Amino acid sequence: MYDVVIVGAGPAGLFLAGELALADCSVLVLEREREQTSPWKALPLGMRGLNAGSVETFYRRGMLTGLLDASGTDGEQVGAASDAHEPQAPRGVSHFAGMQLDPVNIDAAVLRFRLPGPATEGLITSLDAVEAVLAERAAMLGVQVLRGAPVEAATQDGDTVVTRAGGRDYQAHWLVGCDGGRSTVRELAGFDFVGTAPLFTGYTARVTFADPEKLDLGFNLTPAGMYFRTPFEGHLGMMDFDGGAFDRSQPLTREHLQTVLRRVSGTDATLTEVHLASSFTDRAMQTTTYRNGRVLLAGDAAHIHSPLGGQGLNLGIGDAMNLGWKLADTIHGTAPDGLLDTYTAERHPVGAAILDWSRAQVATMNPGPNATALRRLVHDLLDTRDGTTHVFRSTSGLSHRYDLGSDQPIVGMTAPDFRLVDGTRLGDLLREGHGVALDFTTDQRLHDATMGWKGRIRYAAGPVSNDLGFGALLIRPDGIVAWTDDHDPDHEAFRHAATHWFGDPLHHTRA
Incomplete structure (x- = not known):
């Protein structure tokens, strides 16, 4: 009996497998293809773009150096660690409908919660490189990957899911389909898959x-x-x-x-x-929910769209990062009620926005008697400071904000890479997949408030080179800010936020 069976050993499946194994869950990955590598994954056909948000995700799990090595870059492409205090505009920006944009036009003021660090830029890489790094991590964490095992059936009851692959049954508490746009798991589990027909x-x-x-x-x-x-x-x-x-x-x-x-x-x-x-x-489709009982979907199994803008790989990595710790806490019995439901609540709108982003590009490129005029108008708009900045915000993976019910603008966003005086960065503190309580005050009273979640929330005290005006922050395992306060933190408010995301500190029952 496994905690989780994952179908699909692509980037989303391998990343999720690593996240679950990091949290001490037993994981089996079933993959239809017999070989990990193929000409379709190597350059040039396998060329992919990781946006800055995805590069940051690899950095926060200690895989950035391996990714750069596998991608054949020395790190200049993604930036370098810096002690600068002010947000810096990136050196590159995506295109829109094939129209290249000048990063000089990006307004750095939109990066008000962004600090320079080892991961500040996107990266051109290949599927081969991404999967090699993720497969190595999964193997080191004890994940079993069974190749040449196409899924034939999947049935669930109230407690388990039985997946048949290669003539054998595999039993687990949870099944996650990461098996691509033509997902077998999605079909077998009866997910509704809705969207728009293709134009090209x-x-x-x-x-x-x-x-x-x-x-x-x-x-x-x-x-x-x-x-x-x-x-x-x-x-x-x-x-x-x-x-x-x-x-x-x-x-x-x-x-x-x-x-x-x-x-x-x-x-x-x-x-x-x-x-x-x-x-x-360019068929654009999405499941209406990412969970059906004990079956979940991530990556292209949950949403498909045209490759314009290179968002598909990034979207799948974001799904896996969001789902991993929530599913692990559910398995260990530490999750508060409804935690796993926040996976769909948070990631479904992100997927829907990317589908619309793809549709808008296709509409702009669609030939017709008015196409030239439309493209000229869109190009002129995008070539402005506001237009280029909008494209950057929409594609960088840095500016999305989950609605976590707070009026603090940083809550729900990816956390800045704060650097403590001893040189430790937030990215280092997130490497083991725990939550992090950052305390920039001098009395360190927040330390006692974190003790109920010892081993699940890591406490770290400042000062830092640039605290951006915050006194303390609670950061989820996926790097999202869950709570913050000024220089006199309300410890009861912290405990409430920690309980909301990490559950009752006294309750721990593996399920």
């Missing part, structure tokens, strides 16, 4: 060009669609606004891909060979 068929391929000079690098919007080339030799992406009709309906032949390329590029470029190719659409 997209293609990603590795090809040989006879005349690559005819195709510009980067995103190229045309009157007929979009094509995308990177400096990686033969890397090609395309969007053909056919209502998604071609996706998975016919073989991806060289002749078909060349026809689409010539139509969307407006050139007579020739493909001499197709090495690998796949299609996708």
Whole structure:
């Protein structure tokens, strides 16, 4: 009997497995594919962007150095530890509908609760690199990953879930589907999956060009669609606004891909060979809830959308970070009533916003008689300081705020990376997956108030180089600020907040 069976050994599944194992839960991961690596996960086809929020998440679990090494970067791309006191604008910002934006236009004032640290920027990486780091962490924590085990059935009663895979039954208290956009777990558990139909068929391929000079690098919007080339030799992406009709309906032949390329590029470029190719659409769908009894969903199993803006991987990592400690506390019997329900309450709106973000980009790129005028207007708006800042806020993963019922603007947001005088940073304190009570006062009276949650809430006292005006903060294991007060903290208010998120300190029954 396992505490949790996770279906899917992609980034969301592996990250969640590590979170649960870190909290002393027994975890089995079932994966359909026999091999961890594939050409689809390596560069260039496996190229992905991690936003600053996701990079921060890896940092807070001690995986940033490994991620940088696996991604082949020396760390300059994501920033370096700094003692600067003022928020600093990032050096990069995402695009919108293929329109590149200048980070110089970002208003650093929106980063009022952001302090410089080891993780301040996004990162271009690959699925191979991300999964290698997460798989290594999961293995070190004792997670068992069973590959070549496609799921065939899943049934639940009031206490357990039985999952059949590869002809064997695996019993657990909980089942989490992290098995992608065509999730078997989602279908077997009867989740409602609703959304909008596609407008385009997209293609990603590795090809040989006879005349690559005819195709510009980067995103190229045309009157007929979009094509995308990177400096990686033969890397090609395309969007053909056919209502998604071609996706998975016919073989991806060289002749078909060349026809689409010539139509969307407006050139007579020739493909001499197709090495690998796949299609996708902008279908935008989301489950109405992320939990059905003892079955939960995370990552693409819970929501799918077009890859525009590179938000899918980040969304799945955010799901796993949010769910891990809540499910672990539920398993250990320390969770307050309703804690696990906050997973859907907090993450479903984030997923819905990303789906709308994707839809807006597709609408802007959709060819038609008015498309050029619309794109010009949107470009002009986004090229302003407010427009660029809005894109950054919407894609960085740093500015989202969960509604935790507080009028304090920092409550519900990711915590700044405070640096104590001894050099310890908040990211170091979060590494073991515990909550953190940061006390910037001189009397350290908050220490006694945390004792009821010893081993679950880590106490650390200041002063710090920049306390941003706070006297004390309670930070959840996922790095979200749950409570704060001024320089004379109300200890009863702290205990109330700690009980709300971490349960009765005297109650501990593994369930």
